[in-house]
Amino acid sequence: MADRGLDEFALIARHFAPLSRGAPGAFNLTDDVAEISVASQGLLVSCDSMIEGVHFLPDDPIEAVARKLLRRNVSDIVAKGARPTGYLLALLWPRRRSTEEIGAFASGLEEDQAIYGISLLGGDTSSTDGPLSATITIFGEPLGRGPVRRAGAGAGDCVFITGTIGDAGLGLASARGLLPGLPDADASWLVGRYRLPQPRSNAARLIAERATASIDVSDGLVADAGHLARTSGVRLEIDAARVPVSPAAGRWLALQPDQEAARMALFSAGDDYEALFTAPRAVAAQVIEAAGQLNVPLSLIGICVEGGGVGFRSNDGRILATGTGGWRHF
Amino acid sequence: MADRGLDEFALIARHFAPLSRGAPGAFNLTDDVAEISVASQGLLVSCDSMIEGVHFLPDDPIEAVARKLLRRNVSDIVAKGARPTGYLLALLWPRRRSTEEIGAFASGLEEDQAIYGISLLGGDTSSTDGPLSATITIFGEPLGRGPVRRAGAGAGDCVFITGTIGDAGLGLASARGLLPGLPDADASWLVGRYRLPQPRSNAARLIAERATASIDVSDGLVADAGHLARTSGVRLEIDAARVPVSPAAGRWLALQPDQEAARMALFSAGDDYEALFTAPRAVAAQVIEAAGQLNVPLSLIGICVEGGGVGFRSNDGRILATGTGGWRHF
Numbered sequence: 119m120a121d122r123g124l125d126e127f128a129l130i131a132r133h134f135a136p137l138s139r140g141a142p143g144a145f146n147l148t149d150d151v152a153e154i155s156v157a158s159q160g161l162l163v164s165c166d167s168m169i170e171g172v173h174f175l176p177d178d179p180i181e182a183v184a185r186k187l188l189r190r191n192v193s194d195i196v197a198k199g200a201r202p203t204g205y206l207l208a209l210l211w212p213r214r215r216s217t218e219e220i221g222a223f224a225s226g227l228e229e230d231q232a233i234y235g236i237s238l239l240g241g242d243t244s245s246t247d248g249p250l251s252a253t254i255t256i257f258g259e260p261l262g263r264g265p266v267r268r269a270g271a272g273a274g275d276c277v278f279i280t281g282t283i284g285d286a287g288l289g290l291a292s293a294r295g296l297l298p299g300l301p302d303a304d305a306s307w308l309v310g311r312y313r314l315p316q317p318r319s320n321a322a323r324l325i326a327e328r329a330t331a332s333i334d335v336s337d338g339l340v341a342d343a344g345h346l347a348r349t350s351g352v353r354l355e356i357d358a359a360r361v362p363v364s365p366a367a368g369r370w371l372a373l374q375p376d377q378e379a380a381r382m383a384l385f386s387a388g389d390d391y392e393a394l395f396t397a398p399r400a401v402a403a404q405v406i407e408a409a410g411q412l413n414v415p416l417s418l419i420g421i422c423v424e425g426g427g428v429g430f431r432s433n434d435g436r437i438l439a440t441g442t443g444g445w446r447h448f
Numbered sequence: 449m450a451d452r453g454l455d456e457f458a459l460i461a462r463h464f465a466p467l468s469r470g471a472p473g474a475f476n477l478t479d480d481v482a483e484i485s486v487a488s489q490g491l492l493v494s495c496d497s498m499i500e501g502v503h504f505l506p507d508d509p510i511e512a513v514a515r516k517l518l519r520r521n522v523s524d525i526v527a528k529g530a531r532p533t534g535y536l537l538a539l540l541w542p543r544r545r546s547t548e549e550i551g552a553f554a555s556g557l558e559e560d561q562a563i564y565g566i567s568l569l570g571g572d573t574s575s576t577d578g579p580l581s582a583t584i585t586i587f588g589e590p591l592g593r594g595p596v597r598r599a600g601a602g603a604g605d606c607v608f609i610t611g612t613i614g615d616a617g618l619g620l621a622s623a624r625g626l627l628p629g630l631p632d633a634d635a636s637w638l639v640g641r642y643r644l645p646q647p648r649s650n651a652a653r654l655i656a657e658r659a660t661a662s663i664d665v666s667d668g669l670v671a672d673a674g675h676l677a678r679t680s681g682v683r684l685e686i687d688a689a690r691v692p693v694s695p696a697a698g699r700w701l702a703l704q705p706d707q708e709a710a711r712m713a714l715f716s717a718g719d720d721y722e723a724l725f726t727a728p729r730a731v732a733a734q735v736i737e738a739a740g741q742l743n744v745p746l747s748l749i750g751i752c753v754e755g756g757g758v759g760f761r762s763n764d765g766r767i768l769a770t771g772t773g774g775w776r777h778f
Binding site for chain 2: 156160162194197245258265333334
């Protein structure tokens with residue numbers, strides 16, 4: 119059924135075909151399929167959707183929404199020890215939004231294509247009376263023998279996390295007007311962390327070479343550590359004080375009446391797009407050294423033991439929270 | 449951001465994980481990525497979305513909606529002379545719809561997986577306050593050296609179409625209550641053609657071996673012939689009387705005051721999911737014979753000439769309509 123609401127021919131030729139320039143198999147977006155080039159290590163694929171009102175706010179800048187969608191997908195690939203190679207876009211565009219905004223959406227993608235070295239391979243557009251929604255299917259090439267899976271962690275392995283945890287959750291709360299006490303500079307930095315995640319693509323090779331299991335932290339550290347624990351069949355013991363928080367989140371934390379509860383709220387918040395991975399204790403020192411050389415902020419936050427679930431412990435050894443979490447991806 | 453509206457873990461384990469059984473690289477839907485196996489001929493990829501209220505009616509049976517979405521994607525692959533191998537599903541499920549309906553949606557997919565020999569490889573689910581929307585990304589393996597493209601038709605090539613044209617358009621109109629005069633049996637058959645297209649998967653090898661250009665007819669014959677003409681840089685001259693219509697559509701046609709206008713309405717209707725392809729005149733007889741052996745209904749409807757656009761001619765040589773059409777896919 120043709121879509122009569124948008125002049126898709128003009129839209130695609132103007133805004134999207136230029137995004138496919140680096141990929142000859144995209145046929146300049148003039149065919150119904152794309153031909154994917156596959157490296158000898160194989161091909162990974164993942165998809166992720168964002169819907170207005172669920173995964174972003176209606177007044178979030180549309181260019182940032184496009185970039186966040188692409189980065190959420192890049193994050194899935196990177197955490198598997200792989201390199202993103204290209205993507206498809208399925209876009210449901212609300213009739214009430216202007217077509218200029220489509221240009222801004224495409225510009226956001228273009229900017230990030232350059233950063234991650236990928237091209238648009240094809241897709242589908244339709245107009246809708248519902249909310250804006252967009253799905254990206256991303257392709258990746260493993261940098262090791264295959265993807266580093268959620269399964270694979272063994273008792274004794276160390277648990278590592280990139281970057282800082284909880285910033286995006288505070289950023290979202292701030293964008294919703296729920297944290298009026300934040301200093302302006304902190305609020306703006308935290309909202310930026312919510313709107314524009316920074317998947318750690320320079321950690322991909324390290325993960326491919328050293329990690330026994332890995333997952334990107336999108337549902338919150340508590341939930342995603344639970345996914346890794348469940349799929350690997352181990353228990354993760356995490357030292358809450360070692361989980362890194364940013365200076366801005368630290369200033370928010372310092373003002374909270376219940377420090378431990380506030381810290382656990384940060385660890386449950388989601389949208390971090392950091393990588394949580396495990397590696398044998400014997401290579402922990404090399405992992406930390408390699409991360410330093412790669413300029414990847416990395417922290418050792420715990421250890422895998424026999425059992426199931428995740429325990430977050432305080433400095434005095436009390437268990438602050440136990441997480442199992444739900445599954446968002448499938 | 450985790451979705452708090454659906455218990456996705458239970459949903460996926462119950463309804464979707466069983467659909468991935470045939471694909472070890474799907475990791476039983478417990479990871480963030482799938483590993484795609486790629487044949488030596490390469491890998492094709494395409495994606496297509498359906499939105500409630502745009503591509504299907506809110507009261508269409510949900511099982512049929514799932515099957516139609518999968519078949520729309522299968523149709524894209526088949527028309528390229530390729531075999532579908534697997535797919536990803538991104539599902540935005542309205543909170544107001546029951547989770548039992550998700551079971552029916554998954555059953556529809558399961559039924560068609562068996563027909564087309566494919567498995568679910570992964571995906572993403574979210575709940576939404578907007579309309580139901582679903583995107584499938586499908587993978588295919590070319591049966592020839594690569595995909596048969598929209599580009600490739602040359603002047604002198606014959607134009608072929610599988611099946612009959614216009615049934616789904618009449619079926620949609622009938623489902624909307626716009627054709628009260630149709631006999632019940634015809635109405636029900638035509639609505640079935642609208643709800644459950646029959647992509648000609650047994651024609652894929654013939655297309656791979658013989659076609660110079662090919663496209664699936666989803667936007668209507670007029671528009672899709674226009675896409676093929678434009679991309680190939682030829683003009684399609686189509687003999688309107690040779691374009692096949694079904695007995696049910698023929699009975700509707702017989703009652704219309706302006707036969708030629710009614711015929712052109714059928715050719716513009718969309719949702720046929722037949723294959724339109726071109727082949728050199730020298731092999732036209734072999735193409736028709738091979739189609740007969742494969743049980744593929746096939747008609748020779750015209751010829752490619754120098755120029756651009758599409759002309760539909762009446763028996764006495766008058767041009768009934770000239771189409772260029774818009775582009776829906778990219």
